[in-house]
Amino acid sequence: MLQVKNLTFAYNHDSILRELSFKVEAGEHVSIIGASGSGKSSLLKLIYGEFDLNDGQIFWNDTEILGPKFNLVTGYDFIKYLSQEFDLMPYTSVEENVGHYLSNFFPKEKKERIKELLEVVELLDVSQTKVKLLSGGQKQRVALARAIAKDPKLILLDEPFSHIDNFKKHTLRRKVFNYFKKKNITCIVATHDKEDVLGYSDRVLVLLDKQIIANNTPKNLFKNPKLPIIASFFNEFNILDSYGIVYAHEIRVSKNASLQAIVKQSFFRGKYYLIEAVFNKESIFFEHDSELPENSIVNFEVFRSQTNET
Numbered sequence: 001m002l003q004v005k006n007l008t009f010a011y012n013h014d015s016i017l018r019e020l021s022f023k024v025e026a027g028e029h030v031s032i033i034g035a036s037g038s039g040k041s042s043l044l045k046l047i048y049g050e051f052d053l054n055d056g057q058i059f060w061n062d063t064e065i066l067g068p069k070f071n072l073v074t075g076y077d078f079i080k081y082l083s084q085e086f087d088l089m090p091y092t093s094v095e096e097n098v099g100h101y102l103s104n105f106f107p108k109e110k111k112e113r114i115k116e117l118l119e120v121v122e123l124l125d126v127s128q129t130k131v132k133l134l135s136g137g138q139k140q141r142v143a144l145a146r147a148i149a150k151d152p153k154l155i156l157l158d159e160p161f162s163h164i165d166n167f168k169k170h171t172l173r174r175k176v177f178n179y180f181k182k183k184n185i186t187c188i189v190a191t192h193d194k195e196d197v198l199g200y201s202d203r204v205l206v207l208l209d210k211q212i213i214a215n216n217t218p219k220n221l222f223k224n225p226k227l228p229i230i231a232s233f234f235n236e237f238n239i240l241d242s243y244g245i246v247y248a249h250e251i252r253v254s255k256n257a258s259l260q261a262i263v264k265q266s267f268f269r270g271k272y273y274l275i276e277a278v279f280n281k282e283s284i285f286f287e288h289d290s291e292l293p294e295n296s297i298v299n300f301e302v303f304r305s306q307t308n309e310t
């Protein structure tokens with residue numbers, strides 16, 4: 001189990017993270033979300049032991065994670081950290097990069113393991129290619145395979161699929177996250193992408209103003225977003241008097257409804273249109289199954305299909 005106790009950290013004078021405390025159970029999948037600059041990457045680096053804390057402690061079971069003041073070599077064998085820069089060996093092949101930390105004593109097993117890893121990240125076809133010739137997305141997948149090569153106990157991923165195209169992203173994400181669950185690898189992911197969270201994360205930590213302002217399941221956060229920053233992670237939303245935060249999918253056009261708005265624009269979104277309309281002199285957004293004519297008046301109501309939980 002990972003335990004973060006009262007962590008405070010500053011790069012310079014002002015702290016960027018203040019008195020953070022949380023636990024992550026073995027095998028759990030936790031996401032860290034928050035605006036750009038809220039400290040997600042820094043928190044992962046601190047858990048990895050890359051910096052010294054100003055205050056507080058981090059433990060993996062009984063081992064205290066210590067920074068460079070106490071360790072000559074950064075990091076611990078049982079933790080892998082995949083940063084946004086991939087840190088690969090450009091002039092060697094994909095296979096050699098992935099096998100870099102694997103023992104050479106058992107060449108047959110090593111080869112099989114590399115094959116298994118390249119299957120997970122879908123790179124078998126470029127196994128002999130030099131890394132410098134790969135695209136950004138392919139490099140990210142090599143880095144991912146290398147990070148999981150020795151089955152760490154804890155893996156820290158910083159926006160792990162950010163460079164990967166949408167064709168691959170869905171299957172890759174499924175394969176990688178399922179692999180962690182199967183191997184009971186604890187995983188902490190800093191992400192801006194709700195697709196990394198929904199359906200995969202057991203819990204989400206929300207960073208705001210240097211602190212964790214929510215620590216809950218994706219379902220509870222989605223159903224009951226207490227703050228705009230949480231709602232905005234999941235969908236377009238509005239703040240309406242007497243309702244509070246209302247997602248775009250919680251507004252329904254209905255002839256007999258009492259609220260009225262004037263349509264400004266319809267945006268095609270695939271399965272639906274996102275409609276921008278003016279209500280009480282402010283823009284509101286809602287989902288609708290067809291385009292609506294500009295300047296038409298629509299009656300709408302707020303409906304919430306799910307009961308909110310805390």
Ligand SMILES: Nc1ncnc2c1ncn2[C@@H]1O[C@H](COP(=O)(O)OP(=O)(O)OP(=O)(O)O)[C@@H](O)[C@H]1O
Nearest residue numbers: 011012016034035036037038039040041042043190
């Ligand atoms: N090496 C550094 N030295 C000084 N300040 C830094 C350093 N790295 C990050 N910061 C600052 O710390 C704060 C948190 O940065 P961090 O990269 O952890 O945020 P983030 O939430 O991961 O952002 P993003 O989502 O854009 O990756 C920012 O104000 C950033 O400018």
